[in-house]
Amino acid sequence: MKTILVLGGGIGGIRTARELSKKIGNEDGINLAKILVFEKQQKSLFAPSLTWMMVGKRESEQIQDDLTNIQLGGIEVVFGEVEAVDPENITVTSGGKTYNGDFMVVSLGADQTDIYDLSKLGHNYYTVDGASSFYNDLKDFKGGKIAIVVSSLPYKSPVAPYEAAMLIDNYLRDHGLREKTELSLYTPEAEPMTFAGQEISERVHQLMKSKEIYYHPGYKLNNTEDGRLTFSAPDNQETQVEFDLLAYTPKHVCPAVIRDAGMAGETGWIQVNHQTLQTRFENVYAIGDITTIPLSGNESLPKAGVFAQYQANTVAHNITRQMHGKKPDKAFTAQGKYILDQGNGKATKVRGNFYSSDIDIKDTSAINHWVKILQEKTWFAKHF
Numbered sequence: 001m002k003t004i005l006v007l008g009g010g011i012g013g014i015r016t017a018r019e020l021s022k023k024i025g026n027e028d029g030i031n032l033a034k035i036l037v038f039e040k041q042q043k044s045l046f047a048p049s050l051t052w053m054m055v056g057k058r059e060s061e062q063i064q065d066d067l068t069n070i071q072l073g074g075i076e077v078v079f080g081e082v083e084a085v086d087p088e089n090i091t092v093t094s095g096g097k098t099y100n101g102d103f104m105v106v107s108l109g110a111d112q113t114d115i116y117d118l119s120k121l122g123h124n125y126y127t128v129d130g131a132s133s134f135y136n137d138l139k140d141f142k143g144g145k146i147a148i149v150v151s152s153l154p155y156k157s158p159v160a161p162y163e164a165a166m167l168i169d170n171y172l173r174d175h176g177l178r179e180k181t182e183l184s185l186y187t188p189e190a191e192p193m194t195f196a197g198q199e200i201s202e203r204v205h206q207l208m209k210s211k212e213i214y215y216h217p218g219y220k221l222n223n224t225e226d227g228r229l230t231f232s233a234p235d236n237q238e239t240q241v242e243f244d245l246l247a248y249t250p251k252h253v254c255p256a257v258i259r260d261a262g263m264a265g266e267t268g269w270i271q272v273n274h275q276t277l278q279t280r281f282e283n284v285y286a287i288g289d290i291t292t293i294p295l296s297g298n299e300s301l302p303k304a305g306v307f308a309q310y311q312a313n314t315v316a317h318n319i320t321r322q323m324h325g326k327k328p329d330k331a332f333t334a335q336g337k338y339i340l341d342q343g344n345g346k347a348t349k350v351r352g353n354f355y356s357s358d359i360d361i362k363d364t365s366a367i368n369h370w371v372k373i374l375q376e377k378t379w380f381a382k383h384f
């Protein structure tokens with residue numbers, strides 16, 4: 001019986017395990033392959049819902065589920081930290097035990113680190129605790145300055161800060177606080193979503209303007225001395241910013257265990273074939289946030305759950321074929337959609353092929369908002 005080692009029980013890892021189980025023909029009682037998922041957390045998080053949590057629209061138990069529930073059809077979860085990875089020999093060490101596999105799929109995501117002591121000043125809404133503590137402070141907020149800060153590049157979900165800003169804007173309007181609040185977004189990016197092309201950048205920029213969200217692109221955070229944020233602005237001037245409430249995106253890094261295994265390339269992330277997701281090691285694949293896939297110009301494919309899921313489908317399909325002695329024949333095309341919710345029952349959809357830049361933006365509508373809710377519900381219904 002073949003063994004597939006799936007590293008990470010997040011969006012990419014769970015989808016890979018589920019697809020493999022289905023395609024290989026595993027059922028309850030019939031296991032044609034063993035699928036081992038390595039995960040350090042008991043609960044798996046659906047991170048796209050964190051922005052709703054920031055404004056009180058979700059509780060933590062609504063956006064997480066227990067990973068023991070995925071243990072069906074040959075899937076087994078090995079709980080604990082992945083301590084070492086050997087991609088040459090396809091082995092993983094966890095809890096002091098080494099597991100051998102025939103194939104490996106790495107989906108360990110991006111690790112988050114604190115820079116400039118931001119955690120002492122504000123809320124990291126890229127975590128359940130941070131999104132929840134932000135909402136606790138928002139409930140007591142009586143007006144003043146709210147800052148949303150992207151502390152470093154690259155970061156996952158390059159749409160999340162814009163969505164967070166719009167959801168907060170809507171919350172403030174609903175609570176009669178908008179006139180009393182200056183809402184600002186600071187980011188080192190030159191424009192929003194540059195990977196999707198100029199038209200989409202401009203439309204998202206316009207959205208910020210229409211909601212009176214002060215948008216500061218090209219602002220690179222340098223320090224946080226005396227409780228103030230110091231940025232170098234695009235004109236190279238130092239700008240100090242005061243705030244009453246802060247939500248930030250942390251610095252993202254490739255997990256140390258993967259760097260120590262020699263799997264991170266020059267970019268600091270795992271480089272893969274952009275169609276097959278194969279790494280430079282035989283029968284070892286990597287998907288999701290831990291990878292970097294260059295697009296045209298200086299852009300990279302955004303780190304997004306939608307792509308992690310499509311990549312998981314591709315890899316599961318191709319591994320199944322390899323197990324049956326057939327040639328892998330499925331390619332990841334970077335086709336996907338991204339929805340920016342606005343909190344007022346409406347959302348904007350960006351959709352297309354991110355490899356070919358054939359991407360369009362749909363007008364804001366209630367349908368898009370419901371599609372986003374459906375994506376969340378389907379995730380839990382289908383995988384747990």
Ligand SMILES: Cc1cc2nc3c(=O)[nH]c(=O)nc-3n(C[C@H](O)[C@H](O)[C@H](O)COP(=O)(O)OP(=O)(O)OC[C@H]3O[C@@H](n4cnc5c(N)ncnc54)[C@H](O)[C@@H]3O)c2cc1C
Pocket residue numbers: 007008009010011012013038039040041044045046047048049050051080081082083107108109110125126127156157159160255257287288289290303304305306307308338339
């Ligand atoms: C606020 C926010 C909003 C977002 N909104 C969207 C959106 O609207 N649309 C969208 O498509 N995407 C969105 N995303 C991005 C999406 O959540 C990620 O792209 C997706 O989760 C990537 O999947 P992954 O499997 O690569 O990583 P993850 O889902 O992060 O999974 C990685 C897993 O590996 C585990 N792990 C890491 N290291 C170890 C170790 N050493 N040992 C054991 N386990 C380990 C982690 O605990 C984690 O469970 C959002 C993210 C955030 C934070």
